Amino acid sequence: MLSRSAQGLYWIGRYLERAQHGCRLIADxxxxxxxxxxxxxxxxxxxxxxxxxRAPVGGELRxxxxxxxxMLVDAYTLADDLTFEPxxxxxxxxxxxxxxENARQVRNVVDEDLWTCLNLAxxxxxxxxxxxxxxxxxxxxxxxxxxxxxxFFGIADGAMYRDDGWHFLQLGRFVERAQLLAGLIDxxxxxxxxxxxxxxxxxxxxxxxxLRICAAQDAYGRLHSLQFEPAAVVxxxxxxxxxxxxxxxxxxxxxxxxDAVSAGRPLLVEAGRRAGRLAATIDYDWPNxxxxxxxxxxxxxREIGDSCRRLHDDIDAAYFSYxxxxxxxx
Amino acid sequence: MPVEQxxxxxxxxxxxxxxxxxxxxxxxxxxxxxxxxxxxHCRELWEALGETxxxxxxxxxxxxxxxxxxxxxxxxxxxxxxAQERIIPIDIIPRLIAAEEWDFLERGLRQxxxxxxxxxxxxxxxxxxxxDGVVPADLVRGCPQFRIAxxxxxxxxxxxxxxxxxxxxxxxxxxxxxxDNLRVPSGVSYMLANRQAVKTSLRNVFRRHRVRxxxxxxxxxxxxxxxxxxxxxxxxxxxLLTPGVYNSAFYEHMFLAREMGVELVQGSDxxxxxxxxxxxxxxxxxxxxxxxxxIDDDFLDPMAFRPDSVLGxxxxxxxxRLGNVAIANAPGxxxxxxxxxxxxxxxxxxxxxxxxxxxxxxETHLCRDPEGLEFTLDNLxxxxxxxxxxxxxxxxxxxxxxxxxxxxxFAELIRQNPSNYISQPTLDLSCAPCLTDDGAAPRHVDxxxxxLRGQETRLVPxxxxxxxxxxxxxxxxxxxxxxxxxxxxxxx
Numbered sequence: 001m002l003s004r005s006a007q008g009l010y011w012i013g014r015y016l017e018r019a020q021h022g023c024r025l026i027a028d029x030x031x032x033x034x035x036x037x038x039x040x041x042x043x044x045x046x047x048x049x050x051x052x053x054r055a056p057v058g059g060e061l062r063x064x065x066x067x068x069x070x071m072l073v074d075a076y077t078l079a080d081d082l083t084f085e086p087x088x089x090x091x092x093x094x095x096x097x098x099x100x101e102n103a104r105q106v107r108n109v110v111d112e113d114l115w116t117c118l119n120l121a122x123x124x125x126x127x128x129x130x131x132x133x134x135x136x137x138x139x140x141x142x143x144x145x146x147x148x149x150x151x152f153f154g155i156a157d158g159a160m161y162r163d164d165g166w167h168f169l170q171l172g173r174f175v176e177r178a179q180l181l182a183g184l185i186d187x188x189x190x191x192x193x194x195x196x197x198x199x200x201x202x203x204x205x206x207x208x209x210x211l212r213i214c215a216a217q218d219a220y221g222r223l224h225s226l227q228f229e230p231a232a233v234v235x236x237x238x239x240x241x242x243x244x245x246x247x248x249x250x251x252x253x254x255x256x257x258x259d260a261v262s263a264g265r266p267l268l269v270e271a272g273r274r275a276g277r278l279a280a281t282i283d284y285d286w287p288n289x290x291x292x293x294x295x296x297x298x299x300x301x302r303e304i305g306d307s308c309r310r311l312h313d314d315i316d317a318a319y320f321s322y323x324x325x326x327x328x329x330x
Numbered sequence: 331m332p333v334e335q336x337x338x339x340x341x342x343x344x345x346x347x348x349x350x351x352x353x354x355x356x357x358x359x360x361x362x363x364x365x366x367x368x369x370x371h372c373r374e375l376w377e378a379l380g381e382t383x384x385x386x387x388x389x390x391x392x393x394x395x396x397x398x399x400x401x402x403x404x405x406x407x408x409x410x411x412x413a414q415e416r417i418i419p420i421d422i423i424p425r426l427i428a429a430e431e432w433d434f435l436e437r438g439l440r441q442x443x444x445x446x447x448x449x450x451x452x453x454x455x456x457x458x459x460x461x462d463g464v465v466p467a468d469l470v471r472g473c474p475q476f477r478i479a480x481x482x483x484x485x486x487x488x489x490x491x492x493x494x495x496x497x498x499x500x501x502x503x504x505x506x507x508x509x510d511n512l513r514v515p516s517g518v519s520y521m522l523a524n525r526q527a528v529k530t531s532l533r534n535v536f537r538r539h540r541v542r543x544x545x546x547x548x549x550x551x552x553x554x555x556x557x558x559x560x561x562x563x564x565x566x567x568x569x570l571l572t573p574g575v576y577n578s579a580f581y582e583h584m585f586l587a588r589e590m591g592v593e594l595v596q597g598s599d600x601x602x603x604x605x606x607x608x609x610x611x612x613x614x615x616x617x618x619x620x621x622x623x624x625i626d627d628d629f630l631d632p633m634a635f636r637p638d639s640v641l642g643x644x645x646x647x648x649x650x651r652l653g654n655v656a657i658a659n660a661p662g663x664x665x666x667x668x669x670x671x672x673x674x675x676x677x678x679x680x681x682x683x684x685x686x687x688x689x690x691x692x693e694t695h696l697c698r699d700p701e702g703l704e705f706t707l708d709n710l711x712x713x714x715x716x717x718x719x720x721x722x723x724x725x726x727x728x729x730x731x732x733x734x735x736x737x738x739x740f741a742e743l744i745r746q747n748p749s750n751y752i753s754q755p756t757l758d759l760s761c762a763p764c765l766t767d768d769g770a771a772p773r774h775v776d777x778x779x780x781x782l783r784g785q786e787t788r789l790v791p792x793x794x795x796x797x798x799x800x801x802x803x804x805x806x807x808x809x810x811x812x813x814x815x816x817x818x819x820x821x822x
Binding site: 001002003004005006101104105106107108109123164168261263319320322324 | 574575595601609
């Protein structure tokens with residue numbers, strides 16, 4: 001497959017995953033805002049921004065949570081920042097616009113139904129602003145937008161030919177997912193346990209919210225009933241190979257996709273080795289961790305996030321931007 | 331201006347939509363004869379549309395336009411901020427061409443393209459037509475589109491022009507060729523998209539006609555390109571070379587690449603190495619056999635044509651010259667659609683084919699000739715003046731619609747560089763009914779059929795029909811407010 005086409009599909013996967021993650025985060029935030037005290041809501045926003053590694057509008061994000069200076073900016077402004085802010089490259093609208101622009105550039109390799117689905121999703125958010133969705137039920141907007149992304153992947157899953165195009169779409173989607181999950185779980189541990197005092201501990205609703213963002217609450221409930229054991233929740237989201245929003249699951253899809261695009265010899269490319277190592281770390285090292293040692297566990301999660309970023313560079317170097325001089329004839 | 335009321339063939343039928351349709355006897359009307367009755371081959375359409383209420387038609391129209399937006403069937407307009415992607419407006423009332431009219435057009439188009447390809451083979455080869463004094467030497471050699479590098483290059487099947495989009499207009503005198511687009515003609519995707527949209531929204535009307543199919547265009551194009559492959563194998567690697575997403579015709583490039591199932595590449599995706607051309611794939615470099623390029627000569631290869639270009643693929647032309655890759659259309663075809671050279675096409679047909687041209691040219695005055703210059707300057711108010719290398723409706727003066735100041739300014743441009751201009755009479759372009767807020771109304775139209783040439787000549791019975799949506803306007807270019815119509819070629 002033409003490198004640029006593959007790259008386009010890879011980025012469609014990444015941007016749509018990013019848009020979907022954004023929708024889930026904000027939709028969950030609205031749930032939190034319904035019935036929880038102000039300082040809890042404040043913490044939840046912090047977790048959200050920390051996970052995205054973005055500074056909230058109107059204030060620096062402090063790592064020191066005892067800092068009383070932190071001001072809760074109103075939800076309207078924050079939601080606008082994450083959804084429509086033109087200067088936020090990862091806003092939901094920008095993510096959809098970028099996905100759509102990538103699709104437009106490689107539209108000859110994007111199935112018509114997929115393009116139409118993505119184009120409509122983009123047209124839907126193109127001309128509206130936060131004031132429009134705030135008027136009645138903002139939740140509806142996030143649900144609709146997420147549904148559009150889900151429809152896209154549903155069509156892709158049902159109709160796409162399983163050639164390199166499909167595998168690069170998957171690759172982008174799951175590299176993004178692994179990275180976002182690692183960031184989110186790290187943020188959860190940072191916001192709710194760093195202070196160590198009882199007041200800062202995560203309560204059941206905080207864990208439920210994390211599970212909800214990862215579409216994991218039902219599965220978790222079946223396995224553990226709704227006993228929110230922090231170590232179990234974190235382990236579930238990092239290492240469970242059957243949970244579609246777990247780091248381990250995303251890595252499995254990444255390895256599969258790399259295997260397919262490397263004609264069964266993924267270990268010949270650095271990307272394949274890195275993804276394999278990462279999966280092995282979760283399988284063999286992660287179970288031996290001390291669940292109470294937040295700082296070490298957070299360091300591990302940050303390492304996973306960094307590895308995902310390097311994985312992206314490896315994929316780029318191996319398939320998209322390789323040097324011509326040392327390239328063999330296909 | 332005398333106005334005839336049309337739609338009087340039978341008061342009961344065709345009444346609603348065409349009730350206020352006023353034909354202007356100055357212009358040939360595609361649907362109604364001089365007496366205002368529908369032409370024989372349009373009667374069915376007239377009756378069928380007449381049964382539909384205006385509201386119903388308007389709904390169909392809106393549906394067709396919305397589908398264009400949703401499917402992203404767009405073109406780009408240069409220099410208009412914030413309006414980079416626009417849909418080409420579509421008028422839902424089809425234009426009908428009778429079977430015998432099409433037969434005539436098809437023969438004329440084949441004849442013309444044959445002569446043009448022979449002309450190109452000759453000027454880049456033995457140069458007989460110039461030596462025999464039929465076409466002036468300096469006209470050919472002085473043309474900016476003449477590519478000296480093409481001298482002696484072997485071109486498969488003599489198909490210099492593999493894809494030709496000829497602009498035709500109709501007046502009371504019949505069909506005329508307005509221009510031959512021999513470089514990178516566009517519009518074929520709109521031909522196909524308009525058909526798709528109209529076939530869907532007017533399906534009951536469509537079913538009542540025997541419309542010849544055009545859907546196999548992509549297959550014919552692929553077949554044509556495959557025949558150009560230097561390897562001569564059954565399944566050559568064909569790519570479509572686009573300048574990228576910001577080109578006004580990008581939608582079309584994407585569309586055709588998909589129709590043909592070939593890769594859509596940009597200059598940076600191609601690499602010339604050891605006199606072969608490759609594309610960058612996820613599995614390494616892959617050899618390319620045929621390049622259907624939709625970029626100008628200038629941007630093909632900075633080493634051969636324009637050193638300041640960042641778009642091209644260095645070394646591409648050398649690979650082409652050595653016969654290791656085919657480029658369609660061949661570089662240097664622009665010399666044959668230069669607007670001065672255009673004036674000599676009827677002579678080319680006589681010279682190379684020993685036949686009389688079937689399709690007439692528009693009367694053309696070359697400002698490079700003293701008489702032509704004088705005539706042009708004296709009659710500026712009733713002439714259309716064009717730059718010889720211009721296209722897309724840019725850089726032209728429609729004398730009748732210009733202010734005296736604009737004419738004076740343009741006259742000065744002509745005097746400064748006469749050989750850069752030609753003039754033609756203002757054409758009485760035919761009209762066809764278009765949907766307006768007040769029912770159907772006449773608007774000027776032209777048509778651009780697409781002729782393909784590989785080992786043999788092929789064309790689908792259809793054309794991109796352009797329409798000037800502004801009342802009275804004669805400019806049909808999509809960049810200047812024109813729209814499209816579906817064109818139905820009826821079978822006998």
